[in-house]
Amino acid sequence: MWGTQWQVLYPGAKIVEESTRASHWTSALERDLHEVKVETNGHNLTLIFSELEVTQIEPGYSPFTVPTGGPDFKYPLL
Helix, strand or coil, X not given: CCCCCCCCCCCEEEXXXXXXXXXXXXXXXXXXXXXXXXXXXXXXXXXXXXXXXXXXXXXXXXXXXXXXXCCCCCCCCC
């Protein structure tokens, strides 16, 4: 397992205009699909999707945190 506390979203996301992958799935599923490539300093992601919602968040937003107790860390039962 590999992880990071944060990543730089650079150069960022780009729509693949004439995507053969999206065209294939558009035909197979009979609905419009699109392809986006997202490049960061740690990962390159390719998304094939029919709908996408993007929400801007404030700097420092953290929906969850990972404890620093190592691989044997156990969450306390409440």
